[in-house]
Amino acid sequence: MKIGLIIVGDEILSGRRTDKHLPKIVEILKQRSLSLDWVRILGDDPDDLEHCYRDSFARGDLVFSTGGIGATPDDLTREAVARARGIEMERHPEGKEILEQRAQETGRTLTPEGYRLIEFPAGSELVPNPFNGIPGFALEKHYFVPGFPQMAWPMIEWVLDTHYPDLGEHQYREYSLLVHSANESQVIPAMETIMRDYPEVKAFSLPIIGDVLRIELGVKGPEQQAKPALAYLKQALNDLQLQWDRH
Numbered sequence: 001m002k003i004g005l006i007i008v009g010d011e012i013l014s015g016r017r018t019d020k021h022l023p024k025i026v027e028i029l030k031q032r033s034l035s036l037d038w039v040r041i042l043g044d045d046p047d048d049l050e051h052c053y054r055d056s057f058a059r060g061d062l063v064f065s066t067g068g069i070g071a072t073p074d075d076l077t078r079e080a081v082a083r084a085r086g087i088e089m090e091r092h093p094e095g096k097e098i099l100e101q102r103a104q105e106t107g108r109t110l111t112p113e114g115y116r117l118i119e120f121p122a123g124s125e126l127v128p129n130p131f132n133g134i135p136g137f138a139l140e141k142h143y144f145v146p147g148f149p150q151m152a153w154p155m156i157e158w159v160l161d162t163h164y165p166d167l168g169e170h171q172y173r174e175y176s177l178l179v180h181s182a183n184e185s186q187v188i189p190a191m192e193t194i195m196r197d198y199p200e201v202k203a204f205s206l207p208i209i210g211d212v213l214r215i216e217l218g219v220k221g222p223e224q225q226a227k228p229a230l231a232y233l234k235q236a237l238n239d240l241q242l243q244w245d246r247h
Contacts, residue, residue: 067147176218
C-alpha cells in the first residue's frame with residue numbers, strides 16, 4: 001500500500017509559514033518501517049482541492065491530509081472532500097457530543113459557526129485529537145487532521161498505531177552503502193541488474209560532492225527482495241574492487 005501526504009494552506013505557498021509536516025511525517029513513518037510515496041502541497045483553492053482528492057481517492061492509497069479543517073471561510077478541505085466523493089456534508093453526532101462537552105468544560109458558548117468544526121462528509125469516522133479534543137475525520141483510508149503540528153502529528157501516529165500496526169511488515173526497507181572514490185558510471189550496470197532481477201526494488205544513487213568523490217548507493221523495497229538485492233550490490237562492488245562501508 002502506498003502512502004501519500006497532502007499539505008493544504010496558502011500560507012505554505014506564500015512563505016508566511018514554513019512547512020514542518022513533511023520531514024516530521026517522514027520520521028514518524030520511518031519509525032514504523034514505513035515510507036512516504038508521494039506528497040502534494042496545495043493552496044486554499046476549492047477546485048484544486050477537489051481535483052486532488054478525487055485523484056487520491058481513486059488511487060486507493062493511505063493518505064494523510066493536513067490543514068483546512070477549521071471553522072473559518074478559508075477552511076475548504078471538508079467541502080472539497082465531499083464534492084470529490086459526491087456525498088453530502090453532515091454534523092457528526094459523536095463529534096457534536098465531544099464539541100458540546102468541551103464547551104461545557106471550558107465555559108464557552110457554542111455558536112452555529114463553531115459547529116462547523118464537526119461537520120464532515122457523510123459517513124466519516126472521527127480521528128481523536130489529544131491536544132484540544134476537537135477531532136479530525138477519516139474517509140476511505142484518508143485521514144484529515146489540522147494544520148497545527150502539535151495536533152496533527154499525534155493524530156497521525158494514532159491512526160498508524162491503531163489502524164495499521166502491522167503495515168510496516170509489508171512495506172519497504174531501505175539499505176544504503178557509502179562507496180568511496182567511485183563515479184556513477186561504474187555502478188550503473190549493477191543498478192540495472194537489481195532493477196531487472198528484483199522488480200519490486202528500487203536502486204538509488206546519490207553522489208556526494210566534496211574533496212573525494214563518494215556515492216551513497218542503495219536499494220529500497222519489500223524486505224524479502226531488498227535484502228538479497230543488497231547482497232548482490234555488495235558483491236558487485238567487491239567485484240569492481242570499490243571500497244564501501246555501511247551508511
